[in-house]
Amino acid sequence: MHELTTIAFDADDTLWHNERFFRLTQDRFAGLLAEFAAPDHLADRLLAAERRNLGHYGFGVKGFTLSMIETAIEVTEDRVPARVIRELIEAGQDMLAHPIELLPHAMETVSALKGHYRLLLITKGDLLDQERKLAQSGLGDFFDGVEVVSDKTAPVYAALFSRHGLVPDRTMMVGNSLKSDVLPVLDLGGWGVHVPHDLTWALEHDTAPTHHPRFHEIADLAGLAPLLRQPGNRDHGAYGGSAAGDD
Known part of the structure; x- marks a missing residue:
């Protein structure tokens, strides 16, 4: 050196x-989808979606938000309520505004x-x-x-x-x-x-x-x-x- x-x-x-805000949002995500998937299973599905989507969306909050929406659609077999999608978008927006x-x-x-x-x-x-x-x-x-x-x-x-x-x-x-x-x-x-x-x-x-x-x-x-x-x-x-x- x-x-x-x-x-x-x-x-x-x-x-x-930074990651603490992703974890808090992931907990919020688990709560919104609790009736459709157990938290551990949902976390695994979300991580798989993030890995799969890196080549499309790159790193960051926007790609994470899209991966949450995609996972929500998958685990509910296309039955995810519109209010859940709206709350996931709002969660992503909150992450983009969090204080440093x-x-x-x-x-x-x-x-x-x-x-x-x-x-x-x-x-x-x-x-x-x-x-x-x-x-x-x-x-x-x-x-x-x-x-x-x-x-x-x-x-x-x-x-x-x-x-x-x-x-x-x-x-x-x-x-x-x-x-x-x-x-x-x-x-x-x-x-x-x-x-x-x-x-x-x-x-x-x-x-x-x-x-x-x-x-x-x-x-x-x-x-x-x-x-x-x-x-x-x-x-x-x-x-x-x-x-x-x-x-």
Whole structure:
């Protein structure tokens, strides 16, 4: 890590809460369909619909809402009441308006790194929703670049790194998803830091590459500064990284 110049952050459930709103809406969904399906069965059907629809709708609230509606139609054998469809649409709209609550240490970590590294935000989901959340978070001014992508795969990261002139082995990605935030960046030769979140979506789970030399896991964002201060990192400011623009 002694040559790091750029640190990129995931947004949802890394910098601010997100999955909790999906879980609350899923509970509301289960209540609306209680007479047609047991909660566990309904959850499995919904997850299958989400997985099936990723290629059509992508990630985010809108795709989730459409998957709820599709699941409701399936489990009721086309008999779902119109009022239920209306309430599911309203539930999706509520999710798109929920207030932003930063995760612990997000503000102080990002603000302290500003000026010592080039900072990027790399997130996926609905463009308008992600823009709204970033604006409300108060973190926008700390980032040197923001990317909202349709998915996070190695080719997507490679194109993004090329566009920003980033060298993979001098770039670190920090996020709660092993599948989206860590493994693709490791595959490209970058550094991956996993910050587990207890409500990480099932489709983002993967196996931690615990023996990979460029993989690290921290309990929360408060652990990022000590990680960057480890012996061997260059002594640039408080964090041992090179200044933004020094790449």
